[in-house]
Amino acid sequence: xxxxxxxxxxxxxxxxxxxxxxxxxxxxxxxxxxxxxxxxxxxxxxxxxxxxxxxxxxxxxxxxxxxxxxxxxxxxxxxxxxxxxxxxxxxxxxxxxxxxxxxxxxxxxxxxxxxxxxxxxxxxxxxxxxxxxxxxxxxxxxxxxxxxxxxxxxxxxxxxxxxxxxxxxxxxxxxxxxxxxxxxxxxxxxxxxxxxxxxxxxxxxxxxxxxxxxxxxxxxxxxxxxxxxxxxxxxxxxxxxxxxxxxxxxxxxxxxxxxxxxxxxxxxxxxxxxxxxxxxxxxxxxxxxxxxxxxxxxxxxxxxxxxxxxxxxxxxxxxxxxxxxxxxxxxxxxxxxxxxxxxxxxxxxxxxxxxxxxx
Numbered sequence: 001x002x003x004x005x006x007x008x009x010x011x012x013x014x015x016x017x018x019x020x021x022x023x024x025x026x027x028x029x030x031x032x033x034x035x036x037x038x039x040x041x042x043x044x045x046x047x048x049x050x051x052x053x054x055x056x057x058x059x060x061x062x063x064x065x066x067x068x069x070x071x072x073x074x075x076x077x078x079x080x081x082x083x084x085x086x087x088x089x090x091x092x093x094x095x096x097x098x099x100x101x102x103x104x105x106x107x108x109x110x111x112x113x114x115x116x117x118x119x120x121x122x123x124x125x126x127x128x129x130x131x132x133x134x135x136x137x138x139x140x141x142x143x144x145x146x147x148x149x150x151x152x153x154x155x156x157x158x159x160x161x162x163x164x165x166x167x168x169x170x171x172x173x174x175x176x177x178x179x180x181x182x183x184x185x186x187x188x189x190x191x192x193x194x195x196x197x198x199x200x201x202x203x204x205x206x207x208x209x210x211x212x213x214x215x216x217x218x219x220x221x222x223x224x225x226x227x228x229x230x231x232x233x234x235x236x237x238x239x240x241x242x243x244x245x246x247x248x249x250x251x252x253x254x255x256x257x258x259x260x261x262x263x264x265x266x267x268x269x270x271x272x273x274x275x276x277x278x279x280x281x282x283x284x285x286x287x288x289x290x291x292x293x294x295x296x297x298x299x300x301x302x303x304x305x306x307x308x309x310x311x312x313x314x315x316x317x318x319x320x321x322x323x324x325x326x327x328x329x330x331x332x333x334x335x336x337x338x339x340x341x342x343x344x345x346x347x348x349x350x351x352x353x354x355x356x357x358x359x
Contacts, residue, residue: 011168011177012180012284012297013179014300015297015300017089018171026298027087034082034305034308035083037076037308041309041311041312044312045070045073045311045314045315046073048318049069052069053066062136064118064119068111068112068115069314071108071112072108072311074107074111075105075308078101078104078105086301090176092176093178097178099161099163103156103159107152109199110155110199111148112270113203113204114148114152114203115148116203116263117207120207120210120211121206123214123259124214127214128213128214155195159180162180162183163179164178165178166179185285188285188288192285196278207264208264208267210260211260258321261321270310273313274307276307280300
């Protein structure tokens with residue numbers, strides 16, 4: 001039944017799926033899975049925000065991470081509208097919701113990855129400049145948040161403009177669906193390419209760049225995973241970095257290395273869970289060019305469900321990597337120890353603590 005045609009145009013139904021058999025059982029299963037994703041994602045993201053809010057001092061990187069968790073909550077806020085459409089099959093939520101559902105989904109994805117990029121760049125700049133981030137830099141945070149949300153809102157704007165309620169004929173009856181109607185195929189191609197490059201590839205590469213920049217500057221060499229012992233020669237190479245003057249001795253916090261490792265893991269999980277959606281977008285373009293090629297709406301839904309799971313993977317991976325078993329205790333019982341805050345490189349006249357740099 002998909003795609004559907006109207007006046008010689010082909011429309012993909014997205015979340016509207018006109019099932020012929022087993023409608024109640026299938027929709028009930030979809031509702032159960034999406035509801036679990038919604039509840040679990042909401043809980044884990046709120047927990048992550050509480051963890052960061054309970055810190056004795058709030059640094060710039062933590063503000064951007066809180067922004068990421070807020071974007072995850074905004075992302076899953078679209079699940080109730082999807083469930084309504086799965087049960088009703090036709091679109092009954094009006095023009096405004098039709099314009100906003102996919103716009104918010106795309107906006108949230110962009111904010112998530114760019115926030116990860118902002119954290120990595122902020123940490124890299126602080127470390128390379130040998131400055132400490134004892135408190136939150138208000139100007140950087142406000143400017144960064146405006147930039148992240150403004151850029152994401154502008155690049156996702158075509159989805160808000162071109163998603164419309166359209167009348168199509170199903171089994172002899174006129175029904176309404178919410179679908180994407182591009183003015184031309186060339187505009188669709190231009191947006192697909194530019195959005196993937198600007199909102200996915202560039203932020204992802206910036207995280208990789210920041211990570212490699214730090215490790216090249218510090219020149220950390222780990223000889224064995226099981227042993228924490230290092231030779232005197234290695235210790236001397238760690239003390240004096242070739243990226244700086246010989247008079248500068250560097251002390252890198254264990255927290256910063258954990259943070260960069262976590263950012264890489266979050267980036268990899270993001271691309272794994274969003275790549276199927278990007279592939280579907282490209283397949284929809286093919287479908288518009290070749291009418292014989294069709295994508296089942298059910299397949300699109302389950303790919304979207306898989307992508308929604310990224311909203312609870314983010315806070316779980318972040319907390320497990322940085323706080324391990326402490327995060328439940330932090331949420332419900334205790335405040336943060338100062339040592340868990342994000343530090344940066346600092347100038348020291350004494351020999352750096354090598355063990356903290358090897359985490």
